[in-house]
Amino acid sequence: QVQLVESGGGLVQAGGSLRLSCAASGAAFSTSVMGWFRQVAGEEREFVVFIGMSGGITKYADSVMGRFTISRDTARNTVYLQMNSLKAEDTAVYYCAADPRGYSRYTYSSPQRYGYWGQGTQVTVSS
Numbered sequence: 001q002v003q004l005v006e007s008g009g010g011l012v013q014a015g016g017s018l019r020l021s022c023a024a025s026g027a028a029f030s031t032s033v034m035g036w037f038r039q040v041a042g043e044e045r046e047f048v049v050f051i052g053m054s055g056g057i058t059k060y061a062d063s064v065m066g067r068f069t070i071s072r073d074t075a076r077n078t079v080y081l082q083m084n085s086l087k088a089e090d091t092a093v094y095y096c097a098a099d100p101r102g103y104s105r106y107t108y109s110s111p112q113r114y115g116y117w118g119q120g121t122q123v124t125v126s127s
Contacts, residue, residue, distance in 0.1 A: 023078050068082065
């Protein structure tokens with residue numbers, strides 16, 4: 001079992017930065033791969049970034065490559081998403097997700113892969 005709570009969302013001007021946090025509890029966190037997804041109302045949930053158990057593997061959506069950075073602090077059971085050079089099109093509800101089954105090179109970007117989700121945090125970027 002993994003419980004996830006996101007924080008750090010808010011309103012920011014285009015070009016600004018935000019750092020999202022995903023605090024996890026539960027014994028399975030240390031063996032879980034983690035992902036961040038985002039969703040705009042009426043649209044499908046979209047993959048943003050992935051990080052492996054040790055942080056050695058990261059994968060980014062093309063739309064955020066070079067602007068977003070994911071990291072994890074195992075001691076604090078927390079995953080971070082540093083978002084720089086934000087654009088209006090980054091506006092969405094951001095969710096973190098956990099999968100205790102480990103890395104799959106074929107499905108890490110699929111929301112269906114992840115069994116545990118946080119409640120989401122709103123990010124709004126004004127242009």
